[in-house]
Amino acid sequence: xxxxIYPLALAKIVKHSTAYLNREVAGLLVGKSVGQVLEVWDAxxxxxxxxxxxxxxxxxxxxRVAEQLAEEGKGLYIxxxxxxxxxxxxxxxxxxxxxxxxxxxxxxxxxxxVIDPVKYAQTRRISSLEFKVFxxxxxGKVVALPVSIGVQRSKLLESTFHALGTFDVxxxxxxxxGMTRSGPAAVEEDGFLGKAxxxxxxxxxxDG
Amino acid sequence: xxxxIYPLALAKIVKHSTAYLNREVAGLLVGKSVGQVLEVWDAxxxxxxxxxxxxxxxxxxxxRVAEQLAEEGKGLYIxxxxxxxxxxxxxxxxxxxxxxxxxxxxxxxxxxxVIDPVKYAQTRRISSLEFKVFxxxxxGKVVALPVSIGVQRSKLLESTFHALGTFDVxxxxxxxxGMTRSGPAAVEEDGFLGKAxxxxxxxxxxDG
Numbered sequence: 001x002x003x004x005i006y007p008l009a010l011a012k013i014v015k016h017s018t019a020y021l022n023r024e025v026a027g028l029l030v031g032k033s034v035g036q037v038l039e040v041w042d043a044x045x046x047x048x049x050x051x052x053x054x055x056x057x058x059x060x061x062x063x064r065v066a067e068q069l070a071e072e073g074k075g076l077y078i079x080x081x082x083x084x085x086x087x088x089x090x091x092x093x094x095x096x097x098x099x100x101x102x103x104x105x106x107x108x109x110x111x112x113x114v115i116d117p118v119k120y121a122q123t124r125r126i127s128s129l130e131f132k133v134f135x136x137x138x139x140g141k142v143v144a145l146p147v148s149i150g151v152q153r154s155k156l157l158e159s160t161f162h163a164l165g166t167f168d169v170x171x172x173x174x175x176x177x178g179m180t181r182s183g184p185a186a187v188e189e190d191g192f193l194g195k196a197x198x199x200x201x202x203x204x205x206x207d208g
Numbered sequence: 209x210x211x212x213i214y215p216l217a218l219a220k221i222v223k224h225s226t227a228y229l230n231r232e233v234a235g236l237l238v239g240k241s242v243g244q245v246l247e248v249w250d251a252x253x254x255x256x257x258x259x260x261x262x263x264x265x266x267x268x269x270x271x272r273v274a275e276q277l278a279e280e281g282k283g284l285y286i287x288x289x290x291x292x293x294x295x296x297x298x299x300x301x302x303x304x305x306x307x308x309x310x311x312x313x314x315x316x317x318x319x320x321x322v323i324d325p326v327k328y329a330q331t332r333r334i335s336s337l338e339f340k341v342f343x344x345x346x347x348g349k350v351v352a353l354p355v356s357i358g359v360q361r362s363k364l365l366e367s368t369f370h371a372l373g374t375f376d377v378x379x380x381x382x383x384x385x386g387m388t389r390s391g392p393a394a395v396e397e398d399g400f401l402g403k404a405x406x407x408x409x410x411x412x413x414x415d416g
Contacts, residue, residue: 007368008216015372126365151359157334160215160368164223 003111003133005040006150006159012043014129017084017117024055026083028065030076030166033109038079039150040113041159044166054095055083074162080111080133087118090132092142100136111135111145211319211341213248214358214367220251222337225292225325232263234291236273238284238374241317246287247358248321249367252374262303263291282370288319288341295326298340300350308344319343319353 009029016025027045031038046061062078069076080103085091092100092112103110115131122128132144150156217237224233235253239246254269270286277284288311293299300308300320311318323339330336340352358364 007364008219008372010365011216011368011372014369124369126362126369149361149365151361151364153357153359154334156215156359156364157218157357160219161222161332161334164216164219 001036001038001109001135001145003038003040003145003147004150005113005133005147006042006156006163008160008163009040009043010131010149012163013082013113013115013131014117014120016043016045017086017115018121020050020084021086021118021121023050023052024084024086025050026055026057026081028057028062028078029080029082029111029113030065030069031079032075032077033079038109038111038145039155039159040079041076041155042163042166043082052086053088057081057083068166076162079107079109080113082113082115085114085116088116090114090116090130092134097136097142100134104136209244209246209317209343209353211246211248211353211355212358213321213341213355214250214364214371216368216371217248217251218339218357220371221290221321221323221339222325222328224251224253225294225323226329228258228292229294229326229329231258231260232292232294233258234263234265234289236265236270236286237288237290237319237321238273238277239287240283240285241287246317246319246353247363247367248287249284249363250371250374251290260294261296265289265291276374284370287315287317288321290321290323293322293324296324298322298324298338300342305344305350308342312344 009031013027016027019025025045026048027043029040030042030044031040033039044061044065045057046064047058048061049056049058066078069078081099083096092114096112096114100110100112103112112134113131114134115129117130119128119130131147133147135143135145137143150159217239221235224235227233233253234256235251237248238250238252239248241247252269252273253265254272255266256269257264257266274286277286289307291304300322304320304322308318308320311320320342321339322342323337325338327336327338341355343351343353345351358367
């Protein structure tokens with residue numbers, strides 16, 4: 001499997017992660033599966049709790065995003081998640097592996113994008129971007145997938161139009177209520193799995 | 209001369225114009241000249257006064273944008289303007305021609321992008337996009353320039369990162385103070401020309 005990420009999705013992840021260099025941030029990847037390619041059209045975020053080496057995304061974000069995508073009916077669904085490792089380099093920690101396994105148990109093609117925003121924040125050069133997209137293989141190994149930037153004209157425009165419509169600058173530019181709250185929401189494993197199952201199940205409606 | 213517009217610039221223009229289908233909206237095109245190609249990397253807007261068939265962009269917007277671009281030092285400058293003709297089709301009115309002549313007198317490569325957002329607002333299909341980019345020829349005729357979508361990878365990412373940084377969703381998503389004020393700012397022709405001359409003059413710093 002390969003990953004194709006469209007520019008505004010990547011730009012939103014870069015913007016989000018470079019805005020918070022002293023703590024991890026996280027969000028969801030939105031896109032679709034086309035043959036052997038997982039296309040990432042958008043990146044969305046919401047309420048979360050992050051420290052220098054940990055981030056928890058409120059599960060309500062996933063519910064909200066999945067519901068919006070279902071309403072839009074554009075054939076887009078949640079295809080994974082992203083999070084930042086500021087200054088820590090790009091890898092999956094044991095906790096990240098557990099999280100990613102949960103995503104893959106719901107949607108086998110789900111991916112984990114990890115970005116270290118520090119170098120890019122210093123140089124603002126494309127060549128300083130440090131990110132990788134991971135999956136867990138059937139053998140339980142962490143595998144970095146080949147990633148390319150989407151440039152096909154109509155998808156480029158469609159993905160940009162879509163991702164611009166879902167972009168909430170207020171969430172990224174300000175330390176708003178959701179972004180700074182002092183503790184994570186209570187998370188029940190069953191709650192996560194139950195909801196995630198329902199949400200990823202929705203993809204079958206689109207992913208024909 | 210040809211025009212190459214990068215996706216987020218176009219998406220911002222589409223979003224802005226489709227948000228206001230009962231009045232014209234306007235903004236500035238930001239980019240650079242590369243050989244025979246005028247590249248549009250970003251579209252920015254600000255205080256303006258618009259009716260169903262008229263729009264005036266506050267000249268202070270131009271000053272602010274030019275100053276920001278100069279500070280950033282990325283080699284980007286104001287390369288023209290955009291405005292919408294909701295339901296009126298895409299052309300330059302006599303007033304538009306006068307405005308465009310003023311832009312060209314300051315910066316000969318300046319272009320005017322005109323968009324009719326109505327069909328796209330109804331269908332949300334890329335194929336329904338109706339826009340053209342105009343210039344006034346030396347003979348005084350209105351000429352539509354060939355336009356393509358920029359897809360070169362590094363410029364695609366750079367332009368998207370740049371345009372995401374200047375995007376102020378609040379201006380587009382809400383009828384904020386500046387967007388609805390009931391009268392245009394007083395405009396003196398000398399003031400416009402004087403300021404514009406100074407601002408377009410800045411491009412020489414970059415456009416070497």
